[in-house]
Amino acid sequence: MSIHGLLTKKSSKKFPTKYIFVSGGVLSGLGKGITAASLGVILKEHGYRVTNIKCENYLNIDSGNINPTEHGDVFLCEDGLEADLDLGSYERFLGEEVGHNNFTTMGQIYSKVIENTKNLEYGGKTVDALPYVPEEAIKRIKIAAKGYDIILIELGGTAGEYQNMIYYEAYRTLNLREPNNTLHLHLTYFPRPSHINELKSKPTQLSVRLLNSMGVQPDFIIGRAEEEIDEKRKEKVAYYCNLNKEDVISNPDCETIYQIPLIFKDQNLDVRVLEKLGLPSKKTELKSWKNLVKTVLSEKKKTVKIAIIAKYIATGDYELKDSYHSLLESLEHAGWYHKTNIEIEFVHAEKLEKDNQEALDKLKAADGIVVPIGWGSRGVEGKIKAIEYARVNKVPYLGLCYGMQLASVEYARNVVGLNDAHTTEVDEETSNPIIHDIPFNEKYQRIKGEGASMRLGAYDCVLKEGSLAHKIYKKHKAFKDEKKSIISERHRHRFEFNNKYREVLENAGFVISGTSPDDFFVEMIELPQNKHPFFIATQAHPEYKSRPLDPHPMFVEYIGAVLNTK
Secondary structure: OOHHHHHHHHHHHOOEEEEEEEEEEEOOOOOOOHHHHHHHHHHHOOOOOEEEEEEEOOOOOOOOOOOHHHHOOOOEEEOOOEEOOHHOOOOOOOOOOHHHHHHEEEEHHHHHHHHHHHOOOOOOOOOOOHHHHHHHHHHHHHHHOOOEEEEEEEEOOOOOOOHHHHHHHHHHHHHHHHOEEEEEEEEOOOOOOOOOOOOOOOOHHHHHHHHHHOOOOOOOEEEEEEEOOOHHHHHHHHHHHHOOOHHEHHHHHHHHHHHHHHHHHHOOOOHHHHHHHHOOOOOOOHHHHHHHHHHHOOOOOOEEEEEEEEEEEEEOEEHHHHHHHHHHHHHHHHHHHHHEEEEEEEEHHHHHHOOOHHHHHHHHHOEEEEEEOOOOOEEEEEEHHHHHHHHHHHOOOEEEOOHHHHHHHHHHHHHHHOOOEEEOOOOOOOOOEEEEEEOOOOOEEEEEOOOOEEEEEEEEEEEEOOOOHHHHHHHHHHHHHHHHHHHEEEEEEEEEHHHHHHHHHHHHEEEEEEEOOOOOEEEEEEEEOOOOEEEEEOOOOOOOOOEEEEEHHHHHHHHHHHHHHO
């Protein structure tokens, strides 16, 4: 047995579960999820089993019905959970799947407490927010931690917001009960005003004072800043925030987020954390992580330009790239695999729909085209134009979810000749519904709301032997069951390919390369390689399973095809 195995086996029996809370102060968007995930990476290197839970503030039950331009990309989990994109960071950093146990919202917690009162589970007591709501939060944290040595608890929002005070009360309560098993890391911002040539620590001091007012004393300050926090600033923060200077950790801007575990390790954060938790540490190397960062930062001689036909991109005067976060990550992973720079060009689908010259120029300059997830009618014709351009001009094409559905519509219209072909999501009256919704069947779908059912989570797919899809998964040994040509990918959609149109499209050269094991769903389509160098689309979402140390085969081969045809 390896040293890693020995330590894991020993620690899981000898030590009670340890709880590390990660909160944020000063402003949102500092990177609590990346900070927690990075700490998880270096703790995992010591042989401990590490997991996480994200505690969100909003009353939504999950992230699935929040507009992407409002909250960024939903991260889709194996068990069908639609969660905050931070859970994607945990999967990519820790290399382990997460799901319903790893995500909770105030909506879930309050709903459960109210349900419990109806069922008289509190023995007829007057149920106030305190202590019953924090106790429900603690219960969920304990469930997520079961079977693990260490759990990282990321608290959504920023200290001082009334929405998340329940979570701070949960920490305070748990810390009173298990003081030797809990830690609190507080992530704050050190601004550097343009007219002052130094980092300012006062916002951090004020944020810690807010914590103190809730009965919380952080064990570590993690300082986000444009640059390394100098010793003078560390000394000042340590003095005013009741810490040792060694417990003020610098978290500077860097070229890639994957440097952060190494930055933390250089400051002995892992050793300090384990020491405070009473856990043994060992010498660690982080070799695979160092090799990854070396690859990411290395000079690359090749560059490809990928056009993403986007509709969830504009937010005021800014472009919100977080709406496609998992897709961007997956393309980057594949770029690192090929030692190639990936240059992303967002093409606004609505502008393309109106033949906007700027949008058309961006499309024509692209080496590859991707049509990702989408909902509703806005920008649909622009996406279909992009798909037609990719097909006709033999530009490598990758369609994801809506990108598969609209590729089917485009082929039916422009190759088969069904001019009014469409999806009933956009045109309920079309006489050729290539894509349609199906009656609810609990075997396949989950109810997401009144009158709305969806396929969510992992589903199996049988690939057609000899197809491009089959070759890709075979090359990368990515089958769930190679003998039966079965793969498994995550799904998040409502509408399906209409089986009535299989034969007419296939007779016109359209290849259905993947179906559900019972042959009820079309899961993957493509064009023959003697007709197009790389044209493939899937109803699934492979972008949610790609990891920096294990890029998804579909994206690896897509970027490879782009390089070959450039």
